[in-house]
Amino acid sequence: MLLLPRNIWRSLISTPQSCAATAFVAFFLLAIQYFRVKAAHDPSSLFFDYRTAYERPYSEIRTKQADAFIAQAGNGPQPKASTNPSLCICAGGVQRYGARYFRTMIGSLLEGLSEKERSDILLVPFIGNVDPNDHQAYKEAWLHNVADHILIYSNETVSAEDQERLRGMENPGGHFEKGLFDWIFMLKGCMNSTADYYVLVEDDALAMDGWYSRTKAALKTIEDSPLYGNSIYLRLFYNTGLQGWNSEYWPYYVFWSVAFELFVLGIIYLLRSSKIKKANEFLTDRAVLVILFICAPACILLYFAAGRITIYSPSSGVYPMNHHACCSQAFVFPAEQVPPLVDFYNEKRVGYRDSLLEEYSDARDMTRWAITPSVVQHVGSKSSKEDAESHEPTDKYGRTVAQNIWNFQFEQWDAKELRREHLHPISEGE
Structure with missing residues (x-):
């Protein structure tokens, strides 16, 4: 002026x-x-x-840390769960074309964990291909070195008739139905454990350094809440794009x-x-x-x-998030809530697992929780179906639907600060 x-x-x-x-x-x-x-x-x-x-400053650092851990894990057996872990993690999916998310996801869950933290986790990687040898990771030493148990479709877990039906679902057009079947199978994979909580993680997810201590602290907060008895899950990832006006x-x-x-x-x-x-x-x-x-x-x-997120930016912590949360990258379920949920999925047989989960929760007025900022990121842009991306529509920025499943706050984590914090973990009571 x-x-x-x-x-x-x-x-x-x-x-x-x-x-x-x-x-x-x-x-x-x-x-x-x-x-x-x-x-x-x-x-x-x-x-x-x-x-x-959409820059990925923290994801790139965390990916390097995770991949370095997996490279080292291929050299010999790694620490495993104790006889009484509180978390059962079933993580995985099917072979992707043009991408190797699975190994990075497993590495991000394990890299940086203390011995005590690792012993509290029953790690059950899931190989979703009916023939596990179709999944590249199954043939590599690192997976067997880090896993407490590998969940696969076999004669011991699935009937020959179901295996044949699942093979048909692996063909183009059948992935929609198989996704729900895989989800049910993963939930059942943890139902055989004595863990208090079941953590389901998809293969295109990436966990931050310190996700374990933050998740345990969040679960303690939920347990102390009067809403705990009717809580269905804790969400470790949510799509920021759905949190607007x-x-x-x-x-x-x-x-x-x-x-x-x-x-x-x-x-x-x-x-x-x-x-x-x-x-x-x-x-x-x-x-x-x-x-x-x-x-x-x-x-x-x-x-x-x-923007709503700018105006109402929540402080770090755990909050109810019953609406406008997506997608199914990472959930924590109380063990007692899983059997009726599996029965519900078996009744439905077909549908998107996250949409059905919301339908189930709405019908029972159940509380859904989420950690803010997200402790898991969705990094997947490659489909489990070959050449699917070439047919997927893009938005005005030229990004596909999969690429827009994103948590912007996740990328603001400071890798050095998180590593320092991990040396002095958040206590479960905080």
């Missing part, structure tokens, strides 16, 4: 009203610049910058927008009714119209433009 001609500058501050308008415009422009930085990684924001938002809540947004206008109008009325001379002189009819129909609406628009 200092660069403006003197006559224009004088006109901007010639009256109290013009001075206030100039200050408002300056403040508004500064707020826009602030949100351009603050909300750059908020997909619900007008200031979302996809060029930087969801359209079904438009009456709520309209209500509070109108309430804000009425609040401003009420303040104006009180000031104009008061005996404060300067307030009455300032609040001319024209000034009131500008405030109500330009300034207040501009503030409301900026509020929504900033």
